[in-house]
Amino acid sequence: MFPIPWKHAWKGLGFGDMHKRKGIVPSGKATRLLCMLFVSGLLSLPEPEAKSPDTVILATTTSVQDTGLLDVLAERFNKKGEYRVKPIAVGSGQAMQLGRRGEADILLVHSPEDEDAFMKEGFGLKRTRLMHNEFVLAGPPNDPAKVKGQNNITEAFKKICLSKAVFVSRGDNSGTHKMELSLWKVAGCKPAAGLYWETGQGMGQTVRVADERSAYCLLDRATFLTLRKMLRLVIVSEGDARLKNYYSLILVNPRLSRKINVSGAQAFHDFMLSGEVKELINTHRNDAFGQQLFFTETDGGNGSH
Amino acid sequence: MRLVSNCFLPKRTAGMGLIEEGIMKGMRLILAGDGEVFSILGLTLFVCVASTTIAVCIGVPFGALIAVKKFPFKKMLITVINTGMGLPPVVVGLAVSLMLFRNGPLGALEWLYTVKGMILAQIIIATPVVMGLTVASLQGLEIKLYRQILSLGASQTQALYLMLKEARLSILAAVIAGFGSVISEVGAVMMVGGNIKGQTRVLTTDIVLQTQAGNFSMAIALGLILLTLSFSVNLALTFIQQSRAN
Numbered sequence: 422m423f424p425i426p427w428k429h430a431w432k433g434l435g436f437g438d439m440h441k442r443k444g445i446v447p448s449g450k451a452t453r454l455l456c457m458l459f460v461s462g463l464l465s466l467p468e469p470e471a472k473s474p475d476t477v478i479l480a481t482t483t484s485v486q487d488t489g490l491l492d493v494l495a496e497r498f499n500k501k502g503e504y505r506v507k508p509i510a511v512g513s514g515q516a517m518q519l520g521r522r523g524e525a526d527i528l529l530v531h532s533p534e535d536e537d538a539f540m541k542e543g544f545g546l547k548r549t550r551l552m553h554n555e556f557v558l559a560g561p562p563n564d565p566a567k568v569k570g571q572n573n574i575t576e577a578f579k580k581i582c583l584s585k586a587v588f589v590s591r592g593d594n595s596g597t598h599k600m601e602l603s604l605w606k607v608a609g610c611k612p613a614a615g616l617y618w619e620t621g622q623g624m625g626q627t628v629r630v631a632d633e634r635s636a637y638c639l640l641d642r643a644t645f646l647t648l649r650k651m652l653r654l655v656i657v658s659e660g661d662a663r664l665k666n667y668y669s670l671i672l673v674n675p676r677l678s679r680k681i682n683v684s685g686a687q688a689f690h691d692f693m694l695s696g697e698v699k700e701l702i703n704t705h706r707n708d709a710f711g712q713q714l715f716f717t718e719t720d721g722g723n724g725s726h
Numbered sequence: 727m728r729l730v731s732n733c734f735l736p737k738r739t740a741g742m743g744l745i746e747e748g749i750m751k752g753m754r755l756i757l758a759g760d761g762e763v764f765s766i767l768g769l770t771l772f773v774c775v776a777s778t779t780i781a782v783c784i785g786v787p788f789g790a791l792i793a794v795k796k797f798p799f800k801k802m803l804i805t806v807i808n809t810g811m812g813l814p815p816v817v818v819g820l821a822v823s824l825m826l827f828r829n830g831p832l833g834a835l836e837w838l839y840t841v842k843g844m845i846l847a848q849i850i851i852a853t854p855v856v857m858g859l860t861v862a863s864l865q866g867l868e869i870k871l872y873r874q875i876l877s878l879g880a881s882q883t884q885a886l887y888l889m890l891k892e893a894r895l896s897i898l899a900a901v902i903a904g905f906g907s908v909i910s911e912v913g914a915v916m917m918v919g920g921n922i923k924g925q926t927r928v929l930t931t932d933i934v935l936q937t938q939a940g941n942f943s944m945a946i947a948l949g950l951i952l953l954t955l956s957f958s959v960n961l962a963l964t965f966i967q968q969s970r971a972n
């Protein structure tokens with residue numbers, strides 16, 4: 422193997438005559454600036470803890486992250502010190518894939534059909550409904566498909582199929598995408614090719630595409646409220662019972678991998694269902710929007726399977 | 727009677743307002759010493775400087791040796807290095823994630839969603855850049871120079887030192903390019919780091935998050951801070967480079 426010429430790299434960068442200099446501080450304002458930047462970078466790192474807390478990997482959706490709720494909850498949980506949660510916001514599809522591979526300890530997802538399959542196949546230990554909000558159908562103000570006022574979502578979707586309007590979809594196996602697909606199934610139709618666009622991206626990007634191109638889009642109310650100021654889109658259909666958006670916590674089955682942090686996942690699970698967190702969720706950003714973004718389940722999560 | 731119609735005046739578009747807002751917000755965040763932004767800034771700096779430093783420690787010596795020595799499949803190796811210069815960061819992120827997954831080959835390290843994992847991914851991105859440019863800069867020197875120095879009685883190590891000194895301007899350009907390749911990338915640090923607040927969130931991943939969440943002025947402010955950071959580091963490096971040019 423080649424001997425590594427460290428000395429030459431050092432000298433090649435121009436530090437070769439350091440031994441001739443008066444002090445150890447490199448001369449030259451630029452070099453000093455560089456050293457200062459590096460040291461300040463090192464100093465601004467968080468202090469390493471004496472005992473590093475047990476890691477819990479939470480795989481969850483982008484809608485929980487975009488509203489800021491995820492960061493608030495994670496910070497509160499980590500303050501307790503015993504465990505450290507690492508929330509990875511990837512979308513329900515990928516979250517459940519990570520769960521299947523034993524790469525995550527606990528999931529927070531909102532894709533009921535996929536969750537059913539996940540539980541049935543034995544990948545989940547326990548599933549508990551945590552909270553809900555609603556999906557709404559948003560469309561351009563001039564409403565080319567004449568959907569406005571049609572609060573039966575099946576009829577609304579049918580109207581979109583019959584019109585020449587464009588519909589923008591997530592197209593990424595997320596909870597929102599799966600909800601949208603189930604609604605097309607019930608409506609018995611789908612927009613013609615060329616009028617159905619799939620962005621493959623998060624809710625924010627997807628609804629912005631719809632906004633730019635005056636198209637229709639299905640999104641959760643929380644995201645709509647967050648982005649309302651910069652959108653021209655308006656809510657054209659809402660309130661249908663089918664549009665309820667349920668978020669569930671799923672403990673990953675420990676039998677999938679020995680590396681799953683069972684106690685940590687349980688601790689986070691209990692934390693999320695505690696009274697103080699329910700209060701947090703129910704009041705999250707209410708002052709900013711004048712309405713509730715997320716509603717916790719009042720019966721202690723009767724969706725346990 | 728109106729002589730000048732309103733349509734000749736620039737309309738205040740959403741774009742213009744956002745950029746101004748972004749600039750103001752950026753200045754406020756820095757001057758007020760916003761704790762969260764500063765810690766993100768610090769982490770960005772640490773990860774990029776650490777990975778660039780290690781990339782230089784690997785890339786320059788090996789690049790120098792590859793440039794001057796004759797060995798079989800030399801051209802093939804240089805092609806591989808040059809291809810490595812263009813490695814898409816998101817692909818590197820995906821590959822490193824797969825390796826660092828709990829059930830993956832390097833799962834025991836537990837580096838996924840940590841700073842160490844991010845630095846590893848960035849080393850893989852920066853090293854070919856530094857190495858490739860080092861090879862090119864040494865090969866750009868007079869071909870016979872190496873042999874001439876050797877024939878004058880120098881050892882291999884002394885000869886390499888002199889060659890590197892000769893090419894120091896280009897070597898520093900290689901360092902600048904290596905740093906640039908990691909400070910600007912988002913794919914690898916997003917996938918391997920997970921963009922976790924207070925733990926693995928850097929400027930580029932925060933910009934993606936703020937954009938996704940619709941906080942455009944914040945995203946622009948962070949973008950401007952990132953550009954300023956990158957500019958400062960490059961200013962220092964370029965000054966070093968140009969002072970040696972004299």
